[in-house]
Amino acid sequence: MKSELEQAIAGAVKELFGTELQIELTRPDEQFGDFATNVALQLSKQLGKNPREIADALADMLRTNVAEQVSDVSVAGPGFLNLKLTDAALVAGLEMQPAKTHAGQKILVEYSDPNPLKPLHAGHLYTTLVGDSIARLVAASGAEVVRLNYGGDVGLHVGKSMWAIIHELGREEPSKLAEVAEADRPTWLGDRYVQGNNAYDEDEAAKNEIVDVNKRVYKLHADGDHDSPFAQIYWTVRQWSYDYFAELYRQLEVEAFDRFIPESEVTQLGLQTVQEQLEKGVFERSDGAVIFDGEKVGLHKRVFINSEGLPTYEAKDVGLSLTKWNDYHFDESIIITANEQVQYMQVVIAAIKQFAPEPAERTRHLTHGVVKLQGGVKMSSRKGNVVTALEILEAAREAGQATGTNPNEETILAAVKYAFAKNRIGGDIAYDPQESIALEGNSGPYLQYAHARARSILAKAEGQARELTDLQAGERSLLRKITEYAEVVDKAVAELMPHHICTYLYELAQTFNSFYEHNRVIGDDRQATRLALVQQYADTLQGGLTLLGITAPERM
RNA sequence: GCACCCGUAGCUCAGCGGAUUAGAGUACUUGGCUUCGAACCAAGGGGUCGCAGGUUCGAAUCCUGCCGGGUGUACCA
Numbered sequence A: 001m002k003s004e005l006e007q008a009i010a011g012a013v014k015e016l017f018g019t020e021l022q023i024e025l026t027r028p029d030e031q032f033g034d035f036a037t038n039v040a041l042q043l044s045k046q047l048g049k050n051p052r053e054i055a056d057a058l059a060d061m062l063r064t065n066v067a068e069q070v071s072d073v074s075v076a077g078p079g080f081l082n083l084k085l086t087d088a089a090l091v092a093g094l095e096m097q098p099a100k101t102h103a104g105q106k107i108l109v110e111y112s113d114p115n116p117l118k119p120l121h122a123g124h125l126y127t128t129l130v131g132d133s134i135a136r137l138v139a140a141s142g143a144e145v146v147r148l149n150y151g152g153d154v155g156l157h158v159g160k161s162m163w164a165i166i167h168e169l170g171r172e173e174p175s176k177l178a179e180v181a182e183a184d185r186p187t188w189l190g191d192r193y194v195q196g197n198n199a200y201d202e203d204e205a206a207k208n209e210i211v212d213v214n215k216r217v218y219k220l221h222a223d224g225d226h227d228s229p230f231a232q233i234y235w236t237v238r239q240w241s242y243d244y245f246a247e248l249y250r251q252l253e254v255e256a257f258d259r260f261i262p263e264s265e266v267t268q269l270g271l272q273t274v275q276e277q278l279e280k281g282v283f284e285r286s287d288g289a290v291i292f293d294g295e296k297v298g299l300h301k302r303v304f305i306n307s308e309g310l311p312t313y314e315a316k317d318v319g320l321s322l323t324k325w326n327d328y329h330f331d332e333s334i335i336i337t338a339n340e341q342v343q344y345m346q347v348v349i350a351a352i353k354q355f356a357p358e359p360a361e362r363t364r365h366l367t368h369g370v371v372k373l374q375g376g377v378k379m380s381s382r383k384g385n386v387v388t389a390l391e392i393l394e395a396a397r398e399a400g401q402a403t404g405t406n407p408n409e410e411t412i413l414a415a416v417k418y419a420f421a422k423n424r425i426g427g428d429i430a431y432d433p434q435e436s437i438a439l440e441g442n443s444g445p446y447l448q449y450a451h452a453r454a455r456s457i458l459a460k461a462e463g464q465a466r467e468l469t470d471l472q473a474g475e476r477s478l479l480r481k482i483t484e485y486a487e488v489v490d491k492a493v494a495e496l497m498p499h500h501i502c503t504y505l506y507e508l509a510q511t512f513n514s515f516y517e518h519n520r521v522i523g524d525d526r527q528a529t530r531l532a533l534v535q536q537y538a539d540t541l542q543g544g545l546t547l548l549g550i551t552a553p554e555r556m
Numbered sequence B: 001g002c003a004c005c006c007g008u009a010g011c012u013c014a015g016c017g018g019a020u021u022a023g024a025g026u027a028c029u030u031g032g033c034u035u036c037g038a039a040c041c042a043a044g045g046g047g048u049c050g051c052a053g054g055u056u057c058g059a060a061u062c063c064u065g066c067c068g069g070g071u072g073u074a075c076c077a
Helices: A001-016 A038-048 A053-064 A087-095 A121-139 A156-169 A175-181 A182-202 A203-223 A229-252 A263-279 A313-328 A339-355 A357-361 A390-404 A409-422 A444-460 A473-482 A487-497 A499-518 A526-545
Strands: A033-038 A070-076 A080-085 A107-110 A144-151 A259-262 A284-286 A287-295 A299-306 A332-338 A365-366 A371-373 A429-431
Touching: A001 A033, A001 A038, A001 A390, A001 A499, A038 A053, A038 A080, A038 A357, A053 A070, A053 A080, A053 A229, A080 A087, A087 A473, A107 A313, A107 A444, A121 A144, A121 A229, A121 A332, A121 A365, A121 A371, A121 A390, A121 A487, A121 A526, A144 A313, A144 A409, A156 A182, A156 A203, A156 A229, A175 A229, A175 A357, A182 A284, A203 A313, A229 A390, A259 A263, A259 A332, A263 A287, A263 A299, A263 A313, A263 A339, A287 A339, A287 A444, A299 A313, A299 A390, A339 A357, A357 A365, A409 A444, A409 A499, A429 A444, A444 A499, A444 A526, A473 A499, A473 A526, A487 A499, A487 A526, A499 A526
Parallel strands: A107 A144, A107 A332, A144 A259, A332 A365, A371 A429
Antiparallel strands: A033 A080, A070 A080, A284 A287, A287 A299
């Protein structure tokens, strides 16, 4: 519908003024119409004519050319062309589906990326939810999506935790791990990380030991060691971490990952590749380390292999990138991380581009902001003052109890997911355990409620829904909003911005609630027509919620 | 120092490939439940869109400078 009209207008422009123009119809305020365009304003400059004259001429032509779809063409303001669709055309808009812009493509989406042996904080919850909804968007656009989860099971942070674990156990004795109760494992590990981190910063001797432990972890992987006491401790606590991640994903009810890629799996390939490319001049030696001089391409220098001979995160990312390429030959690889890695990732991708241009050019890095506590304090797992991912869910449940409405788990999840999804990706999120979970206003529960109400009508009503004709004002407003769905999803997919879905669904639900308040469905003369409308509305809302990973219960 | 991101109602945020009267939520004030679910609806007050220039018939939106905040800037991830 939209594109047909755009072509019709482009045709009219060409016929009247002889210029080729790409028309982009917008959705104006309802009082102006269903679609609007400012072509006349754009044309006035290049034609040297009054924009209103141009608009009037176009309006005249359109009134006859698109009379079938458009009931009214008006010129307003400085020269806007406002179009009002006929009821039939508006109803036809229900057929519009989101475009399959990525049909036939294989797209990798990497997100969540928690590190074993470190705590899962609120940021992990955020990045997991953002990644899940982006992966859903990509899938909705027709792509074959591969969900990847990359985590640092080797590296300095592991050295820190392992050092503290051994310290806490007293000696390298795996059986002593049994003293940690299963339920206490996550916090116990989190405490070890903080302990190791503090020791690294404050105690020179401990720092040297940690550096040594770190090397032992790399060696353990190189040797395939699963039997030494040190290795047994490592593999056991690593599994504890993976179990804990699984618990978070289970509680969040996010789509399952297709593959977990531990850093240890790509370390060798990364190290080897960087060494090879060092020979070829992509990398260079500097102060005992191997670096990439990003300054040559307007970025900054980065260390890929440190002076200890160990690969840094950079080299491992090289290994990861090549592993993805070798295993999937993807059309696009999306990586979702926090903002602080923006410039880091640019250097890494610039380096990879030197010797593996294809995966580098097909990689897209999306970033989100940090989760802040009320008052603007950033959370840090290094200092230990963290709100963990599961604590956020717990806080949500408590806040839900406090409202007296006793929301179930479905509603709690909707509240949390929506609170994190409704903001544009990129900015920081202020998390207020009390407010972000509020069950009213622009929230997940509001949307679920607006859905359940509609389903309730449908369940109670007898008789058949009928086709939509001779619409009244309130009915038309609701239908108009419903038909915007496909356009909104297309926009969210194009920008990979799930918040557009939130904004739209909230407006849709508001439109319905207002309709509900002012129009009776059951028992009204127009029951059949209104049932059809309510049905369309409920299905649309449910579809949108699904894209956000939020359920649409029939009752609540 | 340099690079990147951000600065819109008290608070939390949409809007930013320029355009019809800057929008929501929340908080505050007020009205609406004997009829389909009031987790709702209806109405009201509240903004020099950080500041100053520039481009344009037209700027919250584009450009430049400044101020304020955040992040990154060699062996952390």
